[in-house]
Amino acid sequence: MPTLIADACAATATATTTGAALPAVLGAGLPVPLVDGTTVPHANLDLAASAPALTCVADRVNALLPYHASVHRGAGYASTVCTAALEAARRTVGRFVGARTDDVVVFTRNTTDALNLLAGAVPGSVLCLDVEHHATLLAWRGGSHRVLRAAATVDSTLDDLRDSLAATPTALVAVTGASNVTGEVLPLAEIARIAHEAGARIVVDAAQLAPHRRVDIEAAGIDYVALSGHKLYAPFGSGALIGRRDWLDVATPYLAGGGAVQHVEVAGDGTAAEVSWAPAPHRHEAGTPNVPGAVALAAACDALDAVFDDAVAHEHALSERLAAGLEGCPGVRPLRIWHDAPDRVGVHSFVVDGHPAGLVAAYLSAEHGISVRDGKFCAHPLVDRLTGWAEGAVRASLGLGTTESDVDRLVAALHELVADGPRWDYEVVDGRWVPVEDPRDLDPLGFGGPAGGAGHSGCGH
Structure with a gap:
């Protein structure tokens, strides 16, 4: 590994579930606003769509x-x-x-x-x-x-x-x-x-x-x-x-x-x-x-190559924790293609009975500061087959920077949703579920405000 990369990664390493050190991800612990006016650390469980930069990469x-x-x-x-x-x-x-x-x-x-x-x-x-x-x-x-x-x-x-x-x-x-x-x-x-x-x-x-x-x-x-x-x-x-x-x-x-x-x-x-x-x-x-x-x-x-074994062990522990949490949540149905696949990375999709996938994703973000992906993930034939539902599914994905707390927050939020429903009101605007009169600042960087969407909820490759 080049010295610049090794030094930068070592300087910003974070502990895994196994006690090993992994390179830090930019934005880890980023405070994000909730609709009730409070802020929480961002739980980014949307890494399968696009991952933030490692600090050493930047x-x-x-x-x-x-x-x-x-x-x-x-x-x-x-x-x-x-x-x-x-x-x-x-x-x-x-x-x-x-x-x-x-x-x-x-x-x-x-x-x-x-x-x-x-x-x-x-x-x-x-x-x-x-x-x-x-x-x-x-x-x-x-x-x-x-x-x-x-x-x-x-x-x-x-x-x-x-x-x-x-x-x-x-x-x-x-x-x-x-x-x-x-x-x-x-x-x-x-x-x-x-x-x-x-x-x-x-x-x-x-x-x-x-x-x-x-x-x-x-x-x-x-x-x-x-x-x-x-x-x-x-x-x-x-x-x-x-x-x-x-x-x-x-x-x-x-x-x-x-x-x-x-x-x-x-x-x-x-x-x-x-x-x-x-x-x-x-x-x-x-x-x-x-x-x-x-x-x-x-x-x-280079950064991943140096820590791959520890990263895989970290992800595996979190993935098992999430799979058990989803299986134990009433009304949540995890999706699988095959049960005899030789391995599985930390990507978990599911549906929640009685709740459109887009509403679940909006609720998790607005009320819990958790980012997931909803829709058909640019894999329409597969998601249609697995869900039989035009609304698609919800996907949580893990990786470097994901913690046990992130996983536990997601599972707890789903239990709360199934038991009590959302605390905020939501509506569909331009094909996407959003909080009604969302009070959060969606343009904190002054880049011109959120762009209006047309219901596209895939994830590019």
């Missing part, structure tokens, strides 16, 4: 900003420094996911961007499951693709996957690493083996997996992995696609422009006669790259 970005300059082809000192920082970040991200020596790391905006980039490189049909985030369901719609309905168990789902691949030639199998609805983890090494036996490759949507579990694409036989910095405590607009070079080296460039070419010849009439494209990763990174975002992502990877 420090790393701030250290870079005085040197900010355009990278590559620049002889100036700042440009040279930023070029080195960008390429070092590329190597760090590759190491974080166990990339092979000949794999390529392409910086993207996020997981959605990475999967859409890969979609332009796949030389054949794509198969995915119906439990996927929309990023994995929809990225392939410009080409040949099909969707396999997940069976009642993981084992049965793998049998169906094997049969589907045997029946139809397939170039790529696209699967989630961990469900963004239920947190359940698939046996990726086994799916990779099934895909390879059928002559297909596998891409893993690791947006929810990478912040919670180690990913080793070489050991697991994964061909491509896509991830988002904003899920990895680095919300500075960068993600990555990591994997095999050959498809990416011959694919049409994701964007046409500066940085993606080696040479352009212009004909006499002023038209571009011939273009020699650069190989990956630069082939797919046209334009000025997001150097602070790449550096932030690498800093988060």
Whole structure:
């Protein structure tokens, strides 16, 4: 780990449930107002949607900003420094996911961007499951693709996957690493083996997996992995696609422009006669790259890599505590896809009998200072199947910075809701549940006030 990152993380570490130290998250303990006029520490249980920055990640970005300059082809000192920082970040991200020596790391905006980039490189049909985030369901719609309905168990789902691949030639199998609805983890090494036996490759949507579990694409036989910095405590607009070079080296460039070419010849009439494209990763990174975002992502990877075992143990203890609390709350129904999943990260979705999901989320925020996510989480087919209810569900998600107190506050608030209902009145405005005559200051930073919504309640990748 670079010294700057190690020092910053050590200086702001917080204790876990096991007594170990984890890097601090910006905003931990942030006082938030309630509708009754009091304030409480923020319980952020919406990390699966987007996580705040680690303190050490923000420090790393701030250290870079005085040197900010355009990278590559620049002889100036700042440009040279930023070029080195960008390429070092590329190597760090590759190491974080166990990339092979000949794999390529392409910086993207996020997981959605990475999967859409890969979609332009796949030389054949794509198969995915119906439990996927929309990023994995929809990225392939410009080409040949099909969707396999997940069976009642993981084992049965793998049998169906094997049969589907045997029946139809397939170039790529696209699967989630961990469900963004239920947190359940698939046996990726086994799916990779099934895909390879059928002559297909596998891409893993690791947006929810990478912040919670180690990913080793070489050991697991994964061909491509896509991830988002904003899920990895680095919300500075960068993600990555990591994997095999050959498809990416011959694919049409994701964007046409500066940085993606080696040479352009212009004909006499002023038209571009011939273009020699650069190989990956630069082939797919046209334009000025997001150097602070790449550096932030690498800093988060380094910080997480140093504490992963302790972080997993911390999350597991909290996740078990939350699961038991939800199971013991009358009228609360936790959601699961499979009960034989080999692992589960700290993502828990549920419905509360007689209470719309949006109302539950508004109540938790306004009366208890607890942030959760409500709706269908950009996984409409799965949530519709699990709930059978157009209102969607509520999702609580855990991670670095989550405490036992946060979990206990949520469970207690749900017991109170089921027993007594909300203390405040709520209404639907522009498709969203909100407190009636909300007295809280929703623009404490003076940025212009809350924007009116139209009922969108998903969570981007």
